[in-house]
Amino acid sequence: MTTEDTTSRRRGRRPAGQDTKTALVEAARAVFAENGYERATVRAIAARAGVDAAMVNHWFGGKEGLFAQAVLKLPFSPIDLVAPLRDGPDEQFGERVVRTFITRWDGAGGDTFQALVRSVAGHELASTVLREFFSKFFTELIGGLGSDHGALRTTLCASQLVGLGVIRYIARFEPMATAEVETLVTAISPTIQRYLTGDLGLG
Known part of the structure; x- marks a missing residue:
């Protein structure tokens, strides 16, 4: 006999198809963003997606496979950005x-x-x-500029941008979290420009 509660739960479940897979990827991305890999659970991800936890194993083979699809598969390729970024004056690279x-x-x-x-x-x-x-992003950029100390310049740029990303997307410190793009470009780009093409004072 099907109870009202059971019927309600079944109606809340998504069909086991592409919609379920997409829902799990989106839910996983959100849960991993909130908790990191270690603290994120399959049960929490499935609940966020509105599907049975067994669907994670069915579609992805477990949490590791879901993490690879939701997080390790980046939304864009850094190499694809290199050519457009080179299109302009070198002194505006940082911007x-x-x-x-x-x-x-x-x-x-x-x-x-x-x-x-x-x-x-x-x-x-x-x-x-x-x-x-x-590494791929800045190695390609700096290689084209012919700058010295390429590896150091790459990590210096990365330190600046990772820090920016942490403040804007994770810690959400104001006013940086909601600042206009051009405000941040004006404030941060001189530092990136120096890291890319300026004198690092290393002789």
Whole structure:
């Protein structure tokens, strides 16, 4: 005999199809962003998606596979950004980098960036993805500029932008969390420009 409660629960479940898979990825991205990899649970993700927890194993083979789809698969390729960023005066590189970083992550909702950063301590692949994102991005940029100390410049730029991302998308410190893009471009780009092309004082 089907009770009213059972019927209600069944109606609240999504069908086991592409909609379920998409819902799980979206829910996982949000839960990983809030809690990081270690603290996120399959049960919490499934509840957020409105599906049975068994669907995580069915579609992704477990939490690890879901993490790979929801977080480690970035919403855009850093290499694809290199050519557009090179299109303009070298002295405005910093402006283009900061503007691109903010608009791309704002457009992606910031959840993937949050999930990556929150998961770095507990998931080695998250650290690798974040490191490779900035490494590939800035190595290509700096290589084109012919600047010295390329590896150091890459990590200096990454430190600035990761810090910006943490403040804007995770800690949400005001006024940076809701500041206009051009306000941040004006304030931050001189530092990025120096890291890219300026004198680091290293001789």
